[in-house]
Amino acid sequence: xxxxxxxxxxxxxxxxxxxxxxxxxxxxxxxxxxxxxxxxxxxxxxxxxxxxxxxxxxxxxxxxxxxxxxxxxxxxxxxxxxxxxxxxxxxxxxxxxxxxxxxxxxxxxxxxxxxxxxxxxxxxxx
Numbered sequence: 001x002x003x004x005x006x007x008x009x010x011x012x013x014x015x016x017x018x019x020x021x022x023x024x025x026x027x028x029x030x031x032x033x034x035x036x037x038x039x040x041x042x043x044x045x046x047x048x049x050x051x052x053x054x055x056x057x058x059x060x061x062x063x064x065x066x067x068x069x070x071x072x073x074x075x076x077x078x079x080x081x082x083x084x085x086x087x088x089x090x091x092x093x094x095x096x097x098x099x100x101x102x103x104x105x106x107x108x109x110x111x112x113x114x115x116x117x118x119x120x121x122x123x124x125x126x
Contacts, residue, residue, distance in 0.1 A: 001061065001121060005053035005068060008114040009046040015106050016042030024099035038103060045075050049114075069118040072111055079107050 019038040022029055048071050056064035086101035 001065065001068075001117060002053045002056045004114050004117045005049045005056060005064070008111065009049035009053065011110045012042040012046035012049065012107060015103055015110065016040075016046070019100070019103040022099060024096040035100065035103070038100070041078065042107060045071070065118055065121045068114070069122060072115045072118060075111055076108065076115070079104050079111075083108060 019035040023032040083104040089097035
């Protein structure tokens with residue numbers, strides 16, 4: 001499970017960095033100031049995931065699994081509405097929303113394996 005947390009945290013860091021490296025409005029690579037919140041959110045959840053990996057490695061496995069499960073639900077609760085909003089904006093003609101929709105969707109899709117592993121771990125402990 002510790003590897004799941006570590007992989008998830010690394011994945012979130014990569015997506016957060018990718019989010020700020022391209023500006024879809026100017027079609028250029030460089031710092032995208034509109035994506036700062038994406039970098040902050042993905043970075044914060046990456047650090048939390050690394051924290052759960054550390055807790056798990058310290059033999060507090062149940063605490064890490066429950067904490068990781070709750071944290072992942074909170075991540076979904078914050079990102080699913082944002083992704084929906086971005087894709088709705090894109091469908092309504094805002095061409096720049098495709099990039100934020102894509103990066104937010106990557107966070108969601110990339111969090112599903114961790115969520116599934118945590119769900120299975122909680123289910124197997126009962």
